[in-house]
Amino acid sequence: MDFKILGPIEVRGPNGTPIALGRRKQRVLLAALLLNVGTAISSQRMLDWLWHEQAPATAEANLYTYISALRRALGAPSRIETGSNGYVFRAAPGEVDVTVFEDLAAKGRQALADGREDVALDRLTRALGLWRGEAVLEGLPLPPPLRGETARLERLRATVVDASLEARLALGRHGEVLADLEALTRKDPLNERLTAQLMLALYRSGRRADALAVYQGARETLAAELGIDPGPDLIRMHRRILADNPALSLPRAVTGRRAFAPAELPIDSPAFTGRAAEKTRLWTSLTSAGPGAAVVIAITGPAGIGKSELAVHVAHRVANRFPDGRLYVNLHGSTPGAAPLKPADVLARLLRSLGDDTAVPADVDEAAARFRSLTDGKHLLLLLDNARDAAQVRPLLPASPTCRVVITGRRMLTSLDAVTHLRVGVMAEAEMFTLFGRLVGEQRVAADPWAARAIVRLCGGLPLAIRIVAARMIARPGLSPRALADRLAIEEHRLSELEADDRAIRASFMISYRALDDEGSRMFRLLSLLGRSDISVEVAAALADRSEAQTADLLDHLADAHLLEAAEPGWYRMHGLLRLFAREQARREETHDDEARAAQRALRGHLLIAGTVERIHPRRARPNTGFGGRAFRHFGLSTGLTADTARLDDELAGLTAAAHRAPRALGDGRPAAVGAPSHRPHGETALPGIRFGPFGEAGDAHDPVAALPRRTGDPVQAGQGYGGLAEAYRLAGRPDLAALWYYKALEADLAGGRGGTHRMAEHWRGLGQAFQDLGDDEQAKECWRTSTTILHALHLINGVEL
The missing domain is CATH 1.25.40.10 (Tetratricopeptide repeat domain)
Structure with a gap:
């Protein structure tokens, strides 16, 4: 969940939906808890906050009611624990914006002190980006004890603003801070540090006279308001400008520096639809506290099921929780016409993305060790898309519990340790229909909803298929849903119709098929002779003329490759489009006699099973x-x-x-x-x-x-x-x-x-x-x-x- 108090108080659920927080005192109570995350607060202290003047006789009962209501609203009683010392609010790292702000502020100021202005600027900018208003808990009346805490945060914000301006000036970005400095000095004319920064920005922008005029105005304001002269820092800046001191020039080393906070996620699809359960589970995994190691989530499923779209969509939703960067690599494990990337090449790319421009070690283990060192302690999100297998992925995993990794691929990466597995299945027909309407336009679908639903059904719950047919309709405005549905209805032509530009269902299936051994590919082809989705081990054994034990192993192998789905013990299911693809391969690779013998064996297998009931x-x-x-x-x-x-x-x-x-x-x-x-x-x-x-x-x-x-x-x-x-x-x-x-x-x-x-x-x-x-x-x-x-x-x- 997201708890926001740097501005109006707001709580959003796992899917980003806002949560109603109830009456004013209930919101004040939640605000107090959020300002003291992880700290026990006694009931008496809470009563003083809620009724700082005169508490009613029912105050304690009301407090219990507010706590119960908050627990229900947040959907987790464990959020607010009751102990001997009072109430404690529990939150995972990154859930409360104020804790993220304080963490980024501390790291940013430390980086600035270490001379890493680029890193400092990135973290300080992200810290300031968490503010959604001018004040903490803006618009919510607070008692004096809480006002003191909000005032502390607002002072911290001012120091972060000052530090970010200093980092920009150090990086030679004086032109972009001039307007901010002028506005800030007008608002706070007695702040000599802001005045000195404005003078430096004007001087570096070629406006020496304006910089000297700013000093003269500040000198007069200090004398009139406080009866004092400028301090030593402001006087020093004035003298350096008068003398055109070379120390005011931008250091040459700055021109070669760059920020090491990559933002490499691909564009999110505005038409993304459905997958509510999968989104919630993925969001929860990415935003929960790590168990002492990097959190790794592997999304698996058959070709065209929408694994990458799901991963990218959720990654964008949690991007603000990873201020040190969002890395993305397409590993090409199942890309038609492209070879899978080698781990050494991927590590070289990741290290460059993180700002390591030194020579990458040729040894994979050494490069992986450097990557783990560089990512240690950083809040990074790494999306490894389209993985081939565990061996390709294993060297690419960071070890820090502050990192999160999302992997997509067709195969289950069961040999990787401590991985959360998320299997993605076909989309519901209603969700597919909604996606189709968003892609081609609601009016076009509404013109012939029957044909549109027929198209959706013929796509078999595969988002890739629906995106392909939508692309065909967009490219041909005159193509009606009915005409396209008629084309798709012809089984022999359906896979050919599911091609558009660089996307093709057949090519996507072919990657998985070519990875099979001879026995597996033969079984896959022969299964198409059954002409149906549900397949029993007994009938498949008769079909392939293999023992039931051998057949079960072959079917399991096909299920691991997502060319079959294991439905229940002894039964498997083949997707309709995969069955058409298997039928094409059977016609190419099986002889007429082989097909005839397999068909006879299948029929006899069915009859043998039927006959035993008697x-x-x-x-x-x-x-x-x-x-x-x-x-x-x-x-x-x-x-x-x-x-x-x-x-x-x-x-x-x-x-x-x-x-x-x-x-x-x-x-x-x-x-x-x-x-x-x-x-x-x-x-x-x-x-x-x-x-x-x-x-x-x-x-x-x-x-x-x-x-x-x-x-x-x-x-x-x-x-x-x-x-x-x-x-x-x-x-x-x-x-x-x-x-x-x-x-x-x-x-x-x-x-x-x-x-x-x-x-x-x-x-x-x-x-x-x-x-x-x-x-x-x-x-x-x-x-x-x-x-x-x-x-x-x-x-x-x-x-x-x-």
Whole structure:
């Protein structure tokens, strides 16, 4: 938080929003606490401050009320601690402007005494910049004890002004201080030090006569007001001007000096939107007290997620807390067409930025040691943008607890010690829509909000993508949101549309992709064949023809590179734009046969998992262990049948997506439409004695899942998978979908020549149970009779009358 009292009292929260401080006495109480940060103040002393004349009988109760209200307003009871010696206000370094002012003032005056006028001027100027008015707590009536403290600060301000003027004159900047000196001497004509400084500034500006006239006026004023002659310093200045003393000339060494307070942050984006939680966390980390070492925050996330924009935006918000400089380096760890910077080159640049113009040691460790020495004790903010890995960053870290470091990069820098990690994910659709409007103009978005929202959705929550499409629209005023949305809607063209000037989603993804090893890149390409975002380890293992342990390692590696997201144990998620990119790479690098075999393995993997559900019916004696139990977890179902069908529907969606991807790989054409079990036509089935009502025609030629027996080359396995889906849906309370999938299983059984098998009898029995659950007892009995007939023929049971 920010507490300001050098002017009107003001408190701002982590996001920069002002905090209401309540009634006058409550504000006076907070002012007293801020003027005594870290010091215990007794209740009696506070009562004297608040009621310095006659305290009411309810004064102590009122004081407690004010303290409680302040704690609520500040959102942290620990801010105002209660101890045996009274109340203590706790604040982190840099939170209260008066403590920052006193620290800068002391360091500035010390630097001036040491002859480091450039450093002194920077710190003194920053100290004066904290004042927002002419008086401490301006506009707030204060009791006499507090007025004495504010008067002390105002006197300190006057000495800081005087010291800053002296530093400017020493640096040869006499021209820029003339107006200030003239105004100050008019306000305080008896201040001989100001008069001497004005005379020096006039003399160095070539106005010798004016300087002598100022002395004569000061001499007359002192005689008239105080009856005294000028002091020795003023007389000495007068004599030197009369004699044109060379000591008044500007030293030659001054011309080579420069201020060592770099301000290198890139420009902040005025359209920056959202990220409230991330901004708060980053702001808190940068403004909190360090634990004895430099505070390091690493912001990680996939390409185009807006890591750099977030870091720069917050860095500008906290810049005034780092008076010794704000350093910025783009390390080019993931910049298309640029090689990552070497630590030695970065250290040389940082040392130059801090004013060290001597030869930089060739040895990285020696250069890093000099950088740590130069930054020791300084309030510096270092932004290392676009880092490649921990090895690139480690030599660049300062060691002083007064320093703060922000690192952005795609990889988690887990090998760095004592680092706070902040992972950035996709932006919410509402925030993306707001960002789009700020970039292209609200009127243009309002003209076709439907198309604008379609664009936002197609950008998949990536700020880089939305900035690229906004740049395209700005460059082409005649391009409507609807036309752009139509272009983006074509998957094969979407990545090409997301290019503008030096920005391109495809090029950004390519950096991460090329960093993968052969196994990782192959897995990444093959995952695109699934045609969906959610990926399970089991299906990915079947797809890549690897063990589940190997597959889990590969998927973790892809997640570390932010090419996948680890969703939950055993599951991963691929961003839609990354999936399109992976599909492009698969078409370039995979052969037709490789794709065909991978597609078959993926379909069989889905069906194998689906088929295991059929073997774990809780009414059966078999234990719910082994692969069957895993299948139940795979579908998000429990053996207690308490879960819903959400994950089962999701798995079916994966099966459907994979089936849609299979035609191209298997060479049997592209399906005309997406079939789904939610289609509900009526009609007769191809099986004897069965008529469907409001379920679905499982033989729909446009349903890619219905064609799985042909695409996998194994109708028996397809029938087993269909039966597993049917049983899972029935157990999850969806008998309508269960009946549909039992019907598909029976058709696959017939196609595979399994018309008289135990498996087909099981499917008939399950179909009957589904009909019974639907209230159609007649069809249920007919199905059960068929099942019994098959089993009797197989000599598995004796006749059973139903």
